[in-house]
Amino acid sequence: MPSSPRSEVPVVSPTVQQEIARLAAQPETRAMFAWLRAEEAQFSTLQLEMARIPAPPFGEAARGEWLQERFRALGLEEVCTDDVGNVFGLRTSKQPTKSASMQYTSLSAHIDTVFPAGTPLNLRQQGNRLYGPGVSDNGAGVAALLAVASALRASKIALATPILFIGNVGEEGEGDLRGMRHIFSQARWKDSIRYSLILDGAGSDTIVAEALGSRRFEIIVRGPGGHSWSDFGMPNPILVLARAIHSFSQTSIPSSPKTTFNVGVIRGGTSVNSIPESASMRVDIRSTSMAEMERLEASLRRALDHAVDEESRASERRISSQKRSSGLSCEVVPIGNRPAGELDGNARILKVIRAVDAHLGNAAQIQRASTDANIPLSLGREAIAIGGGGVGGGAHTLQEWFDCTGRELGLKRILLTLLALAGVGES
Numbered sequence: 001m002p003s004s005p006r007s008e009v010p011v012v013s014p015t016v017q018q019e020i021a022r023l024a025a026q027p028e029t030r031a032m033f034a035w036l037r038a039e040e041a042q043f044s045t046l047q048l049e050m051a052r053i054p055a056p057p058f059g060e061a062a063r064g065e066w067l068q069e070r071f072r073a074l075g076l077e078e079v080c081t082d083d084v085g086n087v088f089g090l091r092t093s094k095q096p097t098k099s100a101s102m103q104y105t106s107l108s109a110h111i112d113t114v115f116p117a118g119t120p121l122n123l124r125q126q127g128n129r130l131y132g133p134g135v136s137d138n139g140a141g142v143a144a145l146l147a148v149a150s151a152l153r154a155s156k157i158a159l160a161t162p163i164l165f166i167g168n169v170g171e172e173g174e175g176d177l178r179g180m181r182h183i184f185s186q187a188r189w190k191d192s193i194r195y196s197l198i199l200d201g202a203g204s205d206t207i208v209a210e211a212l213g214s215r216r217f218e219i220i221v222r223g224p225g226g227h228s229w230s231d232f233g234m235p236n237p238i239l240v241l242a243r244a245i246h247s248f249s250q251t252s253i254p255s256s257p258k259t260t261f262n263v264g265v266i267r268g269g270t271s272v273n274s275i276p277e278s279a280s281m282r283v284d285i286r287s288t289s290m291a292e293m294e295r296l297e298a299s300l301r302r303a304l305d306h307a308v309d310e311e312s313r314a315s316e317r318r319i320s321s322q323k324r325s326s327g328l329s330c331e332v333v334p335i336g337n338r339p340a341g342e343l344d345g346n347a348r349i350l351k352v353i354r355a356v357d358a359h360l361g362n363a364a365q366i367q368r369a370s371t372d373a374n375i376p377l378s379l380g381r382e383a384i385a386i387g388g389g390g391v392g393g394g395a396h397t398l399q400e401w402f403d404c405t406g407r408e409l410g411l412k413r414i415l416l417t418l419l420a421l422a423g424v425g426e427s
Helices: 014-025 027-038 040-051 061-073 139-154 178-183 237-248 290-318 348-360 374-378 407-422
Strands: 003-006 077-081 087-091 104-110 124-126 129-131 163-168 193-199 206-211 213-222 259-268 278-287 329-338 365-369 382-386 391-393 401-403
Touching: 014 027, 014 348, 014 407, 027 040, 027 139, 027 407, 040 061, 040 129, 040 139, 040 407, 061 077, 061 087, 061 139, 061 163, 087 139, 104 139, 104 407, 139 163, 139 193, 139 407, 163 178, 178 374, 193 348, 193 407, 206 348, 206 374, 213 237, 213 290, 237 259, 237 278, 237 290, 259 290, 278 290, 290 329, 348 382, 348 407, 374 382, 382 407
Parallel strands: 104 163, 104 193, 193 382, 206 365
Antiparallel strands: 003 365, 077 087, 087 163, 124 129, 129 401, 206 382, 213 278, 213 329, 259 278, 391 401
């Protein structure tokens, strides 16, 4: 999703940096790094294999079945799919833990794509580059998820707490984060996932720690309709939308926190000489502040109420005494609601990823974006979204591509962060 960087000089905790250095120096960790370097061809093969399976919004079942098979082949335990299609697999810890107080670190990647059913999936590889819809977003994230699970299977490293691997549905578009929303509404997971490390797309240069919230609405205005000549004066739904847009566009917007609105789609009418029976528009509101989104939604609803009243009065003045208007109605239908949130600057997950980046010599910026991290962040949980390494481009287009050059750095970054969060016990 579109995001914006937050310019700052990262503050790295010396204590956490020493912890990362010790972890990276362990023989088991070095062996996993070498394994990741040697298996790049396998990761690209898996990435193409998955991307060839259609996963349109609300149609991710086939890809979910494929991922279940991969999880089982990697020796993950308790592999299952929940009611909405999220796929789970568990890498257990070697330390005894009471199940009632068990805490998990989750590593997740969304398996859905933005492309509708029937989209031609012409996937191909040329050298280091993979081409085709969804190959980077989120082929890169899922490939990284499987690569890390594979490295842990090949290692003898002992985890202090279990790692929960998740391939979730419903991140894109009108999926409206339904997969992650469902996970954090379930009693089993909502209080037991301590850290959420989310893999979304390619790259190693970002840390999404601010959840960009959004509310989306379809507004439908209905009226009696009629002929432009013989029924002149009847209320016009398109004029209602025009009045509402003009009024809503005057709403004041703060410079901080950044808040935006957009009217992206307008539909209605059948011909130039017909008064439409209905007209609709789609409105997008975004902010990192829940209060600002609520304020803009209230302003939008007031603008619509006033527009309906004004057009009704105007119609009464225009219409002849022999005709009676059947009036107007306005319906506001929510079509998206992504909550906002922000990670505390002292959160351990943020200290860990910054220390990992410092250790690897990797430069990364804190960013604000709309990702699966919106859900845990809005609940006050520790979560970040990062890339799966490599380089990608053309997201959400048929010309999407991914270059595996630099994937090794991204995988090391994910693995070190995950091990630091889950903890490493005695082998």
